[in-house]
Amino acid sequence: MPVRVPKAARLGEGEARTFAYVEAGELREGFVLRAGGRLVAYRNRCPHLGVDLDMGTGAFFSAKLGRIYCHTHGATFEPATGRCDAGPCLGQALEPLGVRVEGEDAVVSASPGGVRNGCA
Numbered sequence: 631m632p633v634r635v636p637k638a639a640r641l642g643e644g645e646a647r648t649f650a651y652v653e654a655g656e657l658r659e660g661f662v663l664r665a666g667g668r669l670v671a672y673r674n675r676c677p678h679l680g681v682d683l684d685m686g687t688g689a690f691f692s693a694k695l696g697r698i699y700c701h702t703h704g705a706t707f708e709p710a711t712g713r714c715d716a717g718p719c720l721g722q723a724l725e726p727l728g729v730r731v732e733g734e735d736a737v738v739s740a741s742p743g744g745v746r747n748g749c750a
């Protein structure tokens with residue numbers, strides 16, 4: 631079921647917003663991030679140990695590295711693909727969520743066949 635993230639389309643470069651969603655009967659957390667001018671959305675879960683990437687800080691992106699990063703052991707992830715390019719989960723990837731813009735909001739879909747990750 632799609633989740634509306636209010637005013638997420640107004641996020642500045644490197645800014646993110648978390649939201650809750652249900653998938654497979656489980657309450658999960660995701661985040662919408664603007665990186666490289668595009669909105670992307672992923673589940674807030676590091677593939678290394680399954681913990682929150684941001685440790686509750688709301689910060690997911692390093693402008694210095696140009697990467698999403700995990701606060702626990704420092705793994706870095708390409709914003710456009712979610713693929714880990716450095717750290718203990720090298721070669722693994724974040725779980726992508728579909729995202730589209732509706733007015734000032736982002737609408738995120740976790741369901742298969744949902745909108746493709748990444749939009750302007």
Ligand code: FES
Binds near residue numbers: 676681703704718
């Ligand atoms: S838990 Fe994320 S890199 Fe180890």
